[in-house]
Amino acid sequence: MDNTIAPSSRRVVIGIQEPNDLDAPELPTDPLPLNMGPSHPAMHGTVRMVVDVEGEKISSVDVQIGYLHRCFEKESEFATWTQVFPYTDRLNYISPMLNNVGYAMAVEKLMGITNQIPERAQYIRVIVGEISRITDHMTCLGASAMELGAFTPFLYMLKAREWLFELLEEVCGARLTVSYMRIGGCAYDLPSGFAEKLRDIIARTREVLVEVGKLLERNRIFRDRLDGIGIITQADCLQFGITGAVGRSTGLAYDVRKDAPYLVYDRFDFDVPVGSVGDNFDRYAVRVEEMRQSMRILEQALDQIPAGPHMINDPRIVLPTKAETYNSIEAMIAHFKIIMDGIHVPAGECYSYTEAGNGELGFYLVSDGTGRPWKCRVRPPCFASTSILPNLLKGLFLADVVPTFGLINMIGGECDR
């Protein structure tokens, strides 16, 4: 047997499915390695894909993540528990509030103060979190539509996202690097007139969703590139640990807010939308419906939110006011110790998980009883979804990479940490 292998056929190609609706017979071609990214408009947040194509068809994909690795977990070991918040902003940077909430709740769980968080703070966390979920999905869908040539829906969605970002800016002073949560509550109360503004924005955002739906959902170009492309099964989800909108698009109705309710989510009436096919269009449709459900939650939360403090009442956890700090030695020491040594978290470990924009965002924290995390491990939801991409893209056309990758919604900041 001749053992020599020609260089052009060195790559083993397995399991290419022949598209049935192609008229032309398959022409034999050599595999062509093609580089997408890391700097590429459709490679969100710097990821690199080395794609082997035969003609237009993908025979194998090497998805290379890590370009946005910032040593988040290691850095956290050298920051006090509170100083980690700015790092969490930069995980999924489209919905930083959700990361803030997830981390704050993890530390609170470790400290055993989860049920001491004031109700108002819990409602505020739900409200800013759901706003962030909407901005997250808006960005994902708008960008995906734009990459398929539909620039108008992108602009419409970013317009609505801008209203929400401006509202968040009123709450905490930043659009993206919010650092709004604190251990024990949130940094500030909601500004005056917040509820009215949010209700108004919800009404206008609903219109935007209708408009965008009209532009996209019966659009032949859009549908052809989503329907039946990139099908993920429920078994895949369980195998790869895929959660969130991608998981629900397969019909797997797993939503942490429903299945393990945290904060005050058990007090709201909302549905968990699921898909039936698990293709790109289902991922689009699930996200659109989730935005509508988030708006339902927001309206109920605005109705229910009670008055009261927005921070826990414990001088060992909460920074004293400036007036107290400058005028009493007790508050001065408390301020000094919280800033310099950090809040003392009892020794132990915990896993705390919340529903973030991309699915189950988990924090596994280990404390040795000092003011700094001994370990701060993140379970980034889009890491799981990204890991299925090599299997998912194999056999698709090169042009399918863009919508499939876009609707997986890999966020570099979160995936690479």
Added chain:
Amino acid sequence: MSTGPVLPTTAGSNAPPPPSTTETVTVTIDGKVHQVAKGTNLLEACNAAGANVPFFCYHAGLSSPAVCRQCLVEVKGQPKPVPSCYTPVADKMEVQTATPKVLDVRRQMLEFTLVNHPIDCPICDKAGECMLQKHYFDWDGKLARNDGIKVKKAKVVDLGPTIVLDQERCILCTRCIRVCDEVAGVHQLEMSKRGDHELLGTAPGHKLDNPYSLNTVDVCPVGALTSKDFRFAMRAWELHSTPSVCTGCATGCNTDVHHSRGRIYRLVPRVNEQVNKHWMCDEGRMTYKAVHADRLVAPMSKSGGGAVEWDKALDDAARLLRTVLDGSPARLGVVFNAQSTNEDLYALSKLAFDHLGVTRAYLAGRDQGWSDKILVSADKNPNTAGAFAVGAGRLKTLLDLANDLKSGALGALLVLGTDGVLVGDKASAAMPLDRLEALVVLSTHKNAVTSAAHVALPLAGWAEIDGTFTNKLNMVQRVHPAVPAAGDALPGWDALSHLARRLGATMDFQTAKAVFTEASSKLAFLKGADWGRPVRSVQLRFANSRG
């Protein structure tokens, strides 16, 4: 004229204390039964058993007056909480260290202490390592209930040459008084007045000027006593701490070097019950200053016209020494130094005795100085014992060196460490170095010897290297590198290895540990000595957690 270091004939006054008696009593602490040596202080017994009893006035190295009332615990049968630092354990004693009553009393005592405490943390030297801050955060944690006017006292009291007192910050624990009484053996501090007007101070016209005065700053639980040397120089929590040994005298007090960004800010004593207990002298604390002053930072060569690269300097040194060696090997002299580590001394002895066959070796070092019966030794060199042991009877005195120089018996001299060699003009005249055909000097500092040298090689100092010193009790103690070496300086064993290779000898030491390992297999005084583990410097901010 200096004669160099002298080996003491008897061991110093700091012989290890005899072991305590083995008689024990049974004490129940927080529900668990413990066997404790009879006569143990209850506070120590509780904390050794894992309880966390706070204290201000208690100090492990001092007597207990029970003035701060912070260590109160409940003892079964006693009507009121008792100060555990003042109570010896008794058989069948049942102690509770964290009952609601105890916690409440602890909190109330802190509230009292804080009533008149000034709001000084942002400008206080002790902030970050302050026991009052720690105990408030650990045991009180409540905001103020009182916004009355605080009692005003003097903020800047000049107590003496080394210390400034802030009377408002003082929490009246009397630790400093006891340090002077019980360690320095002089009664220089005293309390006056009563209640919240009580003041710490010296008697009128008197100063706090004993040679152990800076220990009062260490034991002060708050920022009342501050060192003039360290005051406002650096925030304590920014400092990194590296264990080391004081090189001021032959006692070898264990120290922590506190440094930040390559600069040393202070030395503080590290507890070693067999050497210095909890203390060190003021003079020893100031030895860090020399680490950053007048250092030789680059190799110098006369033929190279000043500062040169290491390679050039080593080539020059080897060539000069080789010329003399080829003529008459007996005309080469080698100077050891009692300031060097055992590793440097061993490397030099290996080069000189084993490879070059040197017959004229001398021991230099600092002159004898003052001493007391507490910690200060007359021998001002950290490694006299090690140098004599490495020399093994082959080392002559500096007097012999001067005579040999005058008689012209020496044509070349290799000097490791210039301390004690020709310091000042008088000595220069006594030691005619200019007659030498080759003077090769390894030195940490710039001085008259390095200027006279044909080749001067920069040596890393004690705070910059790994190594061991042997103190006057023949204890081999380790120093760790705290700051990077000044300029291009190298450890002595490293520079000597390079020089040895250029002289045709095979010495290929890569680490100080390798030198130590080889030395300890050959030298009796290092037998059984353990190199220990490498340490990472710990930032004081996290000193009680991890580095």
